[in-house]
Amino acid sequence: MKKQFFKLLLMPMILVCLALCPVANAANKIKVVTALPDLASITQAIGGDKVEVFSIGKGYQDPHFIPPKPSFIVKLKNAQMLVRVGLGLDIWLDSLIRSSGNPKIYFGAPGYVDASIGIPVLEFPNRKIDRSLGDIHALGNPHYWLDPVNAKYISADIVAGLKRVDPADGAYFDQRRMMFLKELANKLTGWIHQAAPLKGVRVISYHDSWPYFERRFGLKVVGFIEPKPGIPPTPKHTQYLIQLVRQENVKLIMMEPYYLSSTPKMIAAATGAKVIVVPPSVGGVPGANDYFSLFDTILNRLLTNLPKK
Amino acid sequence: MHRKFRASCHSVILWAGAISIISLLANSPRCWASDQFLSLQEIAASNPPSHSVDKTTSKTDMQQQFQQLENKITQLQTSYNQRLQQMQQTIDLLKAQISKNQTIPTTQAVTQKTPAASQEDIGTHLIFGSEAKPQTSSKTTATQATSQNGDIGDQLIFGNGQSPQTGPETPVQPSSSYSINSGAGSLLGGGVGYNGSRGQSFNPDISVTGDFIGHYGSRSSLPSHNRIDLRESEIGLQAAVDPYARATFIFSKPSDGNLDVEEGYATLDTLPWGLQVKVGKMRSPFGKVNVLHTHDLPQTDEPDVISNFFGSDGLIETGVSVSKILPTPWYSSLDVQMANGDNNIFFGHGRLTKPLVVSHLKNFFDINDNNSLELGLSTAVGARTLDSGARDSKVAGIDFTYHWLQPNLFHTLVWQTELLGATQGQPYTGKNTLFGGYSFVEYKLATRWFAGVRLDYSQVPLLANANEWSIAPYIDFWESEFGRFRLEYKHTFGHNYQSSDQAWLQYSVILGLHPPHTF
Structure with a gap:
């Protein structure tokens, strides 16, 4: 009886190990895994039909805390290229990369793309920092994709990676990057004109996700719901914010979709400011389906909720 | 005068x-x-x-x-x-x-600049290179909106008013050559932001964990019985050895023991066929809980079955392990360790003439984005030596874990179960086979609060016909990702064994660069 117990356990192990034949890979597209859907959208725009892109993070998830499920290891194991945010945002990716056993995407390998290379990083701490400051990023603010201009650096990094992986299609990627940037430039002109009423508008955001966006489109983020990055709201800080909202005449409270709305709503109720859910990533809310429509959605949500004078 | x-x-x-x-x-x-x-x-x-x-x-x-x-x-x-x-x-x-690089649409904007503004631009120029400071340009562009239809986006993206086709002045030219540390599109870049950490580049990632507990209860065999204790201090060091290997060293000092190497191993992770080989002393790949360090345990104490079968530190063995992700559509990995077999509850031969072989097959299935299942099988086979000669001991385990995650992680649920069965090569007591298991459910109540309950059953290898049942409800408060308070109560019903009531208050802290916990 007891011996049978072991046999019962060992049998499936052996069966699973030996009886499974490798799954044939017919498609010859470059398999790219990205940390966030924004990077996936840009990679897809550049890679066209030569790439197959999968994003580990989803737009409705907090990019700081993506659960590192083993199913992502399978995606990484089969990938030829990895595009990550870098700057310490996606540290959850490190253990997944290591577990994948795929040297093509290890740090320093041709298929490893850190999209933050070349970005003029904001909020780089110019002194020794520690965790008494909360989840502060030692390499600067990592939410850089929220300035469309930074897409020129992101796309340069991605193209460089694609060329390392697939040098034969280099011209194709270059051409598509130019097309992408031209479209982006067009859109950006529109966005900047559209965003004119946002200039100088004082807002509060939940997390410090918006410095790049803020500088490009002229908003002014005067405070954060989090007392320190990654630290949940406290009653004392909320009281301070209520005062701040009144003092600075803040009309909008921007909230990323992955936070609890209770504190923002409380502040709104106390002050008359309006809480709006603004997606910081592609897929964060319905309608933000790619990198372009992400900015359409963000600006649209800000502008329609802007109080009329 | x-x-x-x-x-x-x-x-x-x-x-x-x-x-x-x-x-x-x-x-x-x-x-x-x-x-x-x-x-x-x-x-x-x-x-x-x-x-x-x-x-x-x-x-x-x-x-x-x-x-x-x-x-x-x-x-x-x-x-x-x-x-x-x-x-x-x-x-x-x-x-x-600066005057050459001004990319502001109108000359009017440039001439309007006061001396103070141009000084500000020196800093911008130094920091941002040829790109105009975003804020300045957005101010200008916003005010010039009506007069400059059409080309602001082009200027911001392509810089210097160059049309895209003429290209040479495009700020970022991806390098087609494979360069590691310089130029746009390189693997490392060389940006301003990286200077600060350059000095520590080759040092290993260092982490320190402290596990403080206060214990109150009737089980006097525990080292922390009715005491406030620094149950364990741990120093972890991790770094790449070279392009082919990484190494991890973890030193720990339990309150009742000496500073010791808890784990020390090198991982060769660039081998062909996706093989990963670990060499050294490591937590043996048996089940779910055995591989966790004390401060990472889902409850304050280890499940009874683990501490009864493998000792209070768990099964830690020195040897070589080989692991591979199997070519299945779902995640499936096999990890096999060959070790000396020093753990002397079931094994203890301690020589490679009769090595201990531990293996773990892990399968993970995504039901959908929010629900997942993990199913694992583990075995450990090794020799136990007594005066009468060496004979094999066998331990087998099955583990089952269900995860439910709300998309924004406001609430999560984990249900984890492990069942272990063993045969002793040289029984202590004449009883040849032993069983044990645990099952716990943990629910995330709110942003920083978790609550759970664990049920335990275990037979005791060192005593004949002894077993214990226990129930342990607990509640966690995570002050942050790096600090956690936990209150746990445990009632044990012993059969030919000590019954007890115990309570712990635990505070665990993590300093430095600790790798994020695995799923």
């Missing part, structure tokens, strides 16, 4: 000169200028002329020294002028570059 004044002036200059020369020697050459003037002024202020006539110094001596000082002053003046000139040149150069 006139003479007296002159003499006093000389002496002041003498003092000031002497002090300034000393401070000149003490200071770095870069910042001499401001320091000198400061010290001269300080001396003049603190020594009013009328009080400091030194009568012992002869007139010729004074004249000589005065001459020397005058020489020194002219010398300093010339070098100061040179430096001033250099700075002026740099400023001119920068101004020229």
Whole structure:
């Protein structure tokens, strides 16, 4: 009886190990895994039909805390290229990369793309920092994709990676990057004109996700719901914010979709400011389906909720 | 009167000169200028002329020294002028570059700039290179909106008003060559932001964990019985050895033991066929809980079955392990370790003549984005040596974990179960087979709060016909990702074994670069 117990356990192990034949890979597209859907959208725009892109993070998830499920290891194991945010945002990716056993995407390998290379990083701490400051990023603010201009650096990094992986299609990627940037430039002109009423508008955001966006489109983020990055709201800080909202005449409270709305709503109720859910990533809310429509959605949500004078 | 004044002036200059020369020697050459003037002024202020006539110094001596000082002053003046000139040149150069690189749509905007604004742009130029400071440009573009339809986006993306096709001035040209550390599109870049951490680049990631517990209860066999204890301090070091391997060393000091190497292994992770080989001392790949360090345990205490079968530290063995992700559509990995077999509850042969072989097959299935299942099988087979000779002991386990995650992680649920069965090669008590298991459910109540309950059943290898049942509810408060409080109560029903009531208050802290916990 007891011996049978072991046999019962060992049998499936052996069966699973030996009886499974490798799954044939017919498609010859470059398999790219990205940390966030924004990077996936840009990679897809550049890679066209030569790439197959999968994003580990989803737009409705907090990019700081993506659960590192083993199913992502399978995606990484089969990938030829990895595009990550870098700057310490996606540290959850490190253990997944290591577990994948795929040297093509290890740090320093041709298929490893850190999209933050070349970005003029904001909020780089110019002194020794520690965790008494909360989840502060030692390499600067990592939410850089929220300035469309930074897409020129992101796309340069991605193209460089694609060329390392697939040098034969280099011209194709270059051409598509130019097309992408031209479209982006067009859109950006529109966005900047559209965003004119946002200039100088004082807002509060939940997390410090918006410095790049803020500088490009002229908003002014005067405070954060989090007392320190990654630290949940406290009653004392909320009281301070209520005062701040009144003092600075803040009309909008921007909230990323992955936070609890209770504190923002409380502040709104106390002050008359309006809480709006603004997606910081592609897929964060319905309608933000790619990198372009992400900015359409963000600006649209800000502008329609802007109080009329 | 006139003479007296002159003499006093000389002496002041003498003092000031002497002090300034000393401070000149003490200071770095870069910042001499401001320091000198400061010290001269300080001396003049603190020594009013009328009080400091030194009568012992002869007139010729004074004249000589005065001459020397005058020489020194002219010398300093010339070098100061040179430096001033250099700075002026740099400023001119920068101004020229700025006016060349202005990408603001209208010339009007440039001419409108006040001196203060252009100074701000020097910093922008230095930090952001050729790109105009985003804020400045957005201000301008917002105000110039109506007059500049169509090309603002182009200018921001392509810079310098160049049309995309003419390309050479495009700010970022991806390099087609494979370069690791320089140029846009390189693997590492060399941006401003990376300078700060460069000095520590080759040091391993260091983490320290502290596990403080207060225990109250009736089980006196525990080292922390009715005490406040630093149950475990742990230092972890991790780094890449070279392009082919990584290494991890974890030193731990339990409250009742000596500082010891808990784990120390190198991982070869660039081998063919996706094989990963670990060499060294490591937590053996058996089930879910055995691989966790004390501070990572889902409850304050280990499940009874783990501590009864493998000891309070768990199954930690020195050997070689080989793992591979199997080519299945779902995640499936096999990890096989060959080790000495030092753990002396079931094994303890301690020689490779009859090695301990531990294996773990892990399968993970995504039901959908929010629900997942993990199913694992583990075995450990090794020899136990007593006077009558070596005989095999076998331990087998099955683990089952269900995860439910709300998309935004406001609430999550984990249900984890492990069942273990064992046969002892040389029974202590004449009883040959043993069973045990645990099952716990943990629910995330709110942003930082978790609550759970664990059920345990375990037979006791060292005692005949002894077993224990227990129930342990607990609640966690995570003050942050790096600090956690936990309160746990445990009631144990012993059969031929000690029944007990226990409670723990635990506070665990993590310092430094601790790898994120696995799923």
